[in-house]
Amino acid sequence: MNCAPRALVTRPAHDAAQWVRDLAAQGVVAQALPLIGIRSVAAPVLAQALQQARAAAPGYRALMFVSGNAVTHFFEPNVALALTGQAPAAINTRAWAPGPGTVQALLAAGMPAARIDAPPASSAQFDSEALWPVVAPQLKAGDCVLIVRGASAPAAPGGSGREWLAARLAEAGVQVDFVAAYERCAPALDASALALARQGAQDGSLWLLSSSEALAHLAQALPGQDWQRARALATHPRIAQAARATGFGQVHECRPALADVAASIKSLHAR
Structure with a gap:
């Protein structure tokens, strides 16, 4: 050995x-x-939905990023966010991360640390279940949260994943929107x-x-x-x-x- x-x-x-x-x-x-494999969304309908979500980002109570890849593809350089002045540091919306890798990606994208929520470093797991107790107290009925996630090829509108978290948000009276920022493939x-x-x-x-x-x-x-x-x-x-x-x-x-x-x-x- x-x-x-x-x-x-x-x-x-x-x-x-x-x-x-x-x-x-x-x-x-x-x-x-x-x-x-990770790649940018290719289907025109997905690309258009992503552009719309970027432009609407400041209107959400929070953006939940499922991974570092979600952050990277949502905040790609030279996209609508930069053109409209809505760079990460200019958005007052909270950014939710399930773990330290996503936190690092958010910091690298320019999101201020004070607006990032994530499970404690001592958490047994870094997932939606560990994130929920951290973010639940900041929510009220009528809030809107955008879950930025990936889509498995062949990609479907909105992507897939984090259904457990979406269910908890809905139970709290929060509107949940989804957008696929990238595609996962074999x-x-x-x-x-x-x-x-x-x-x-x-x-x-x-x-x-x-x-x-x-x-x-x-x-x-x-x-x-x-x-x-x-x-x-x-x-x-x-x-x-x-x-x-x-x-x-x-x-x-x-x-x-x-x-x-x-x-x-x-x-x-x-x-």
Whole structure:
């Protein structure tokens, strides 16, 4: 076995590259194997809806961004927000983030920290359930919240995801609108990526899983693959359940924070 723990990072390419660097700084040998592709919305109806949502952003009580990718594609440079003077710093609307990665993306986009709401760093999970107790007290009936999310290809208007949060908002008398800021799709895995995936199914590598959709893409890319010897580290119970359903022989769970992920990888490597 290698003298250093090894992990396969399955996040979208940009995020995976950052995680590989961050894990390396923690003494973890990691390799990027992106299992989700991210691209701008292509359908004219989706692009038009996104432009309209950008222009209407100041009228919402809050904008909820499901991920850093949602932030990046909503606040793209040289779009309507900048042209109308509605850059992030000029919007008085609250910005909601489910976790630290999204918070960092909002800060990088120019959103003032004082207007960002997110779960505490000590939260067991970074998700809608952890965000809700933070933001619920600021709401009143009649408020409007925009959920900025992704759409799975083939994309549907408004995108998909965060239905639990939308239900809680509706119960509080809050109007919920949705917009798709980007599209998620299956990645185009080349021969070397497929070879790495097959190897990772057999050699004891630890798959770092942060999305059930990534697992679905993996199963599609390698139909019939035996995953009984594969090991997974999932950052959410629902993802762990999906990994078990896919057939992973060992599935472990941990908090999604970098320090916890790195510590879990090292611990599992030592076994």
